[in-house]
Amino acid sequence: MALPGSIAAGAHDLSVHFEGLANPTRLMIVERLATTPELRVSELAVYCQVSQPLLSWHLRILRKAQVITTRREGREVFCSLDREAIAEHQSQFTRLIAFGGEQLAEPPTTNSITEGSS
Amino acid sequence: MALPGSIAAGAHDLSVHFEGLANPTRLMIVERLATTPELRVSELAVYCQVSQPLLSWHLRILRKAQVITTRREGREVFCSLDREAIAEHQSQFTRLIAFGGEQLAEPPTTNSITEGSS
DNA sequence: ATCTTTCATAAAGGCTACGTTATGGATCCT
DNA sequence: AGGATCCATAACGTAGCCTTTATGAAAGAT
Numbered sequence: 001m002a003l004p005g006s007i008a009a010g011a012h013d014l015s016v017h018f019e020g021l022a023n024p025t026r027l028m029i030v031e032r033l034a035t036t037p038e039l040r041v042s043e044l045a046v047y048c049q050v051s052q053p054l055l056s057w058h059l060r061i062l063r064k065a066q067v068i069t070t071r072r073e074g075r076e077v078f079c080s081l082d083r084e085a086i087a088e089h090q091s092q093f094t095r096l097i098a099f100g101g102e103q104l105a106e107p108p109t110t111n112s113i114t115e116g117s118s
Numbered sequence: 119m120a121l122p123g124s125i126a127a128g129a130h131d132l133s134v135h136f137e138g139l140a141n142p143t144r145l146m147i148v149e150r151l152a153t154t155p156e157l158r159v160s161e162l163a164v165y166c167q168v169s170q171p172l173l174s175w176h177l178r179i180l181r182k183a184q185v186i187t188t189r190r191e192g193r194e195v196f197c198s199l200d201r202e203a204i205a206e207h208q209s210q211f212t213r214l215i216a217f218g219g220e221q222l223a224e225p226p227t228t229n230s231i232t233e234g235s236s
Numbered sequence: 237a238t239c240t241t242t243c244a245t246a247a248a249g250g251c252t253a254c255g256t257t258a259t260g261g262a263t264c265c266t
Numbered sequence: 267a268g269g270a271t272c273c274a275t276a277a278c279g280t281a282g283c284c285t286t287t288a289t290g291a292a293a294g295a296t
Binding site: 072 | 242245
Binding site: 013014018019026027031081086096098 | 130134138141142152204
């Protein structure tokens with residue numbers, strides 16, 4: 001799907017990230033995880049009132065979307081928000097709608113004649 | 119629907135908003151619209167290299183997600199980013215992951231004695 | 237070792253998103 | 267008027283998301 005003037009890898013990552021947030025149940029998970037550093041999978045399942053396999057499936061999507069991270073301790077799995085990755089994606093999107101996504105990972109070549117800021 | 123001030127409705131709105139951004143083609147539309155105040159539908163279709171009906175369908179989703187707005191002038195339809203709504207949703211999400219969406223104005227009670235753990 | 241708890245995965249079905257093609261309505265042009 | 271352009275919608279097929287039920291692997295408890 002790569003296209004003209006493309007944002008390429010960045011755009012794909014971004015759409016995957018947003019896809020992770022594009023569901024009420026997953027948004028509920030995010031909201032719950034925002035109130036505490038870590039939560040076990042079973043606790044999240046109770047809170048969201050969904051079956052354990054279904055929650056596991058949602059967690060997989062959230063992990064792929066870089067919204068959460070999981071840590072295994074014995075037979076339990078602890079989930080937490082990936083605040084760093086979320087902030088990174090947010091800032092990427094902000095840049096996208098600010099300049100049009102022209103420069104996503106462009107080194108400062110300082111070749112600018114018309115540069116309004118720094 | 120869309121009761122003003124409702125938290126539940128807000129969460130739903132948020133997932134709909136993110137769903138609008140959870141697609142490479144739609145993200146490309148957003149990127150393109152970020153570089154100019156307005157664009158016609160046909161121009162967007164050429165840029166994204168998708169058929170006109172398909173683009174029309176994507177635009178409908180973006181409109182419902184409150185990502186863009188459209189304005190009709192004669193037989194042409196001009197699209198533009200709904201920057202205000204986007205900023206509103208972004209800030210809503212930021213609040214969601216910052217405090218969990220519950221306490222918004224909690225003074226520093228400095229009363230950290232009881233920290234329950236189970 | 238046996239049983240229980242915790243989580244992941246497989247299989248299967250319903251529902252929706254995505255995409256193409258065809259058509260129609262509205263506006264502009266001649 | 268007739269034709270051309272711009273956009274929306276309908277009909278339809280495919281692919282993928284969401285959900286349930288059943289099963290399995292791994293660690294802790296007895």
